Amino acid sequence: MLSGVLFDLDGTLLDTAEDFVHIIQAMLQEHGRPPAAAELIRAQVSDGSIGMLSTAFELSPEAAAFAALREDFLSRYEQGLAVHTRPFPGISELLDWLDAEQLPWGVVTNKLSRFSIPLLEQTGLASRCASLVCPDQVARGKPDPESALKACSEMQIDPAGCIFVGDHLRDIQAGRAAGMATIAALYGYLPADEDHLAWQATHSVQHASELLPWLQQRHQPETSHV
Incomplete structure (x- = not known):
């Protein structure tokens, strides 16, 4: 039993995906990049911030700018982690x-x-x-x-x-x-x-x-x- x-x-x-999508779309806009497909971000949620950011920004995690990008993402998420969840x-x-x-x-x-x-x-x-x-x-x-x-x-x-x-x-x-x-x-x-x-x-x-x-x-x- x-x-x-x-x-x-x-x-x-x-x-939880909608909160991630909103944060990443805002970050993309601030960096002068076009929005990413929501389903593309959603499919990477299980791979965490690294998977979502590298996909949305088309940037390798080894890139010099990636660490700061990830820290920005995590800070934003910590401040609003259950808005749409x-x-x-x-x-x-x-x-x-x-x-x-x-x-x-x-x-x-x-x-x-x-x-x-x-x-x-x-x-x-x-x-x-x-x-x-x-x-x-x-x-x-x-x-x-x-x-x-x-x-x-x-x-x-x-x-x-x-x-x-x-x-x-x-x-x-x-x-x-x-x-x-x-x-x-x-x-x-x-x-x-x-x-x-x-x-x-x-x-x-x-x-x-x-x-x-x-x-x-x-x-x-x-x-x-x-």
Whole structure:
């Protein structure tokens, strides 16, 4: 039976892309550059500020100007990290069900604590989240299983009964390496050419609203045949 759920943060639990798009478009305008396609930025969210900025500005991370550009981006994001961010449709209902069933849920992210903690606070999820594990809290981030196992330890659950939900290959790899069932969140920030079948997730969903019925079925006790 289901004992708990772990979520990736950006692109799985929360739709954070719109805040990134607004910041990058403003920066492009200030640098005299044309706007970038929103979907182009969205597809790079899982690769963090480096992926988004290098794509939008067509600039290598090794370029001399990149470090200052990234610091400007991070400063702007820290000041307005939940302006447009919302849970994906269907996530609020899922979290309500998990809380009602007294099933703990947590977040395992590659987003630093300096952003993740206030983001959960500003979206009203911090007090409900049983564990938040960020890369600066572990020796090895995803795809290593360390962060997923740390979250299960904090939630006091067996990893074998936990489900890891994520929109990136490293989420599925971390969950599998930790001995968990996994769900590929295909509604997240995947590049158009991504082959999610190669991830070998236990299950996949096209919309966040599909998570609840699947998890409810998973939570049903096995039928006795005696």
